[in-house]
Amino acid sequence: MLSSSSIRVLLVDDSALARGLLRSLLEEAGIEVVGEAVNGRQAVELARKLRPDLITLDLQMPVMGGMETITEIMHEKAIPILVVSSEADAEKACEALEAGALEVIAKPDYTPEQAGEFVRKVRLLAGVSVITRIRRRLPETSPNPDNEWQWQPSHQYLARNYRQAFAIASSTGGPQALTRILPLLDKSFPAPILLAQHMSDGFVEGMVQWLSSLCQLRVKVAEDGELLKPGCVYVSPSESHLTVTANHRVALRPRVEGEIYRPSCDHLLCSLAEVYGRDAVGIILTGMGRDGAVGMQAIRDAGGIGLAQDEATSLIYGMNQEAVKLGGVHREFPVTALGEEMQKILEMTPAGYLQALGRSSA
Structure with missing residues (x-):
């Protein structure tokens, strides 16, 4: 800096x-x-x-x-x-x-x-290194601009009792990274996705509307007490912290005066680890600071899966780097590969996916 x-x-x-x-x-x-x-x-x-x-x-x-x-x-x-x-x-x-x-x-x-x-x-x-951009197109998707949504279970889902839940933690550069991940997921994605994106007050609803226009998944601001459903992305309000309860419902914790990170990635990831255990999947993306590193470690300690955006595709290799250093990340991937990895996790058992990761890194 x-x-x-x-x-x-x-x-x-x-x-x-x-x-x-x-x-x-x-x-x-x-x-x-x-x-x-x-x-x-x-x-x-x-x-x-x-x-x-x-x-x-x-x-x-x-x-x-x-x-x-x-x-x-x-x-x-x-x-x-x-x-x-x-x-x-x-x-x-x-x-x-x-x-x-x-x-x-x-x-x-x-x-x-x-x-x-x-x-x-x-x-x-002011100290962030940015590069001159070339014009490019977003992935071809069938967007859901009106946020009209009713989940339709796929044959794959009906054949297996899915229990996983995904949590994504991100900060600076995160919204851009999300446009490389979420639009690649089909509307029948058979697990809930919870998102803690550091954002100034007043802008989360706009981000939700923007992501909704790009995604097949339903994207919404999380509401206290609502039941988690597959195929839906629950975005934490900036004014409170998103967590989950033992009966798989949203619990919004009030923000404490003086907290730097809003909303807290650690609060989300730690609660996911506690509730879902080995079925918890944490993904940490680009961003400044250390928020999320403790939560990613909690997921790994609970037997869950921890993935991170790699340095080469991160606007700021900060939060994800800290999570890697602390030991909460099993593998780093380019941002464009994370959506595919999310699909792979759902096609295997958590243990099977981790075994496959181990074999591919040997």
Whole structure:
């Protein structure tokens, strides 16, 4: 991570009031603002000229909007981008992550918590190495844009009593990774998937709507007390922590003041280990920090399966690296292979899958 005094930031927002607030928060933290842009076209020109360490970007702007601006910058010479936008643009903000932005955050006010989160994000993301992108297409799927869903058991499911549950833990770069995993799973996927994705308050619902448009699976915000069902992805609200109960229902734990990770990956993974034991499958993806490492170890200790996104395909090899170091990961895979591995786990017993992993690594 760069020191605050060496970070150079370009502010992009058509609101002088918003730019003034962000400038004051950054300068109070000792971070240099090297320029301001009032529209996307100006942002592209200043990014080319000033080469800042980070760009903060609003999505709603004249001349050139935020999405087009991200695409221009990321396809010309990539610079880390933090989207700072209204919660009303939550779904579009998540699309901005797919276009190349690193994270999204709500426009802060003068509350210490929001101001502190904004400055912390700038410090973390300014040192991230990003690469110039080439245009590509998402996997061909039959999306479920209206989130209309009724699970239809496959013949494979009817032939076997499935008991597994999957938990995915991710942070920075996670939404982008999820678009390489979830769209590859069929709507008859015979197990529930629980997701703890670090996300600023107000943006989870937008991410759910965005993922729903890409997936055959049902994707929804988890609700306290609901029964877990196969073929459904339960996404933790950022305002609470997603866990599961002994009778396979959702339990949302309140967030404690001062907690850095929201929602907690460790809370989810540890509860899955306790309830499902050897039938628990933990998958940890890209992200900063150590959240999830303890939970992945708990799953492995319970006899379950632990997989991780590998370094080469991770935007930030942090959380997954810590889980590997602690010993909670059986094998790392490229993000594009994780969906296939999830299917393989369901075709075998947990013990059979782990034996196959052992043979393939021998």
